[in-house]
Amino acid sequence: MRQHKQWAGWGATGQQAHQHYLVEPRHLAGGGDLRHVTEYLRASGWKDKSKTGGPLVFDSPDKSVRVGYDPFTQPGGWTISGRQTARQEAWHATFGQQTPVEIVAGLTDALFTTRKAHAPNVWEPLLHQGWETEHGQHFTARSPDGDAFVRFHQADPGQAHWWAGARNEHGRVWEAMFTPTTPMHLVQAFSTALADPQPVMRPLGRVPPSQRIRxxxxxxxxxxxxxxxxxxxxAARAATWACNSFATSRAPTSPGAHSYTTADGRRR
Structure with a gap:
């Protein structure tokens, strides 16, 4: 069902308005404008290492994290990789090409925020938005419309596998996968963006052909x-400044000798 309304906000008189659509649920809204992610990185001081005609590649100022987007290979999409440091093992997160940029940005934006004192809980934002959980071979949370999921499986301590995805009446739309070493606060940031009930905006001609969207x-x-x-x-510049200020004032800490992730998303 489509409605029409005037977008309230800024703007000088005499400008020509362009038609866009607010799409919900966001997990079926399609990929969107890549600049939603890349311009945030650029504003945060990340180096654009992309080559003309090739994949997008951005490196963090300290070269500890790389964000890439490759539309030229199959299945292609986003890859966010962190190299091993004194406090963190190497990690990777991947997102399919049709993962909405607003959901990808949930994770990439969190790279610039300080970790909260309490342990991350991946399920909390999902349950808060009415996602239902089921226990089987894997622990799974499903969106109210049944078209998106987040799944967890832990074979052994330290081997916590997280993956997520969405599908419509045409089949699978996108998938996301996280290595066991992916920091839990980043996975929680992803689930928060995924569960966000706010619609996302797409320009005319970029709305997916699906009866499952509004x-x-x-x-x-x-x-x-x-x-x-x-x-x-x-916001990117402010988050970067706050994160850098926290990092310089924080006393060094030693990582635990043994850690693993439980089904509630907490690091032990």
Whole structure:
């Protein structure tokens, strides 16, 4: 069902509005504009290592994390990789090409925030939004519409496998996978973005052909889009400053000799 309304916000008079759509649920909204992720990285001081005509590649200032997007291979998509450090084992997270950028950004944005004192819980944001859990061979949470899932399986201590995905009436849309060493606060940031009930915006011609989505037509001025993009860039700079300030003031700590992840997403 489609509705139409005027997008309220900034904008000078006389501008030509462009038609966009607010799409929900967000997990079926399609990939979206890659700049939602890459411009945040750029504003945070990451180095663009991409080559003309090749995959997108961004390295963190300390070269400890790399974010890439490759549309030229199959299945292609996003790869976020962290190298081994004194506090963290090497880790990888991958997202299919049709993973909404707003969900990918849930993880990449969290790279710039300080870890909270309490242990991360991947399930908490899902349960808060009414996702249902089921216990079988794997521990699984499913979205209220049944079209998205987050799944956990732990074979042995230290071998906690997380994966997620979404499907519509045409079949699988995207999948995400995390190595056992992926920091749990990043997986929780992903699940928070995935469960967010707010719709995401897509321009005319970029709305997936699915009966499982709901759309609302909105008229958006170029200045409104520009202001929104600038606000996100400002947020990136603020988060980077806060994270750097915390890192320089934090006393060094030693990692535990043994750690593993339990089914509730907590690091032991």
């Amino acid at each position: 759309t609302t037509s909105v008229s958006v001025l170029p200045s409104q889009l520009g202001a929104w993009q600038q606000a996100r860039i400002a």
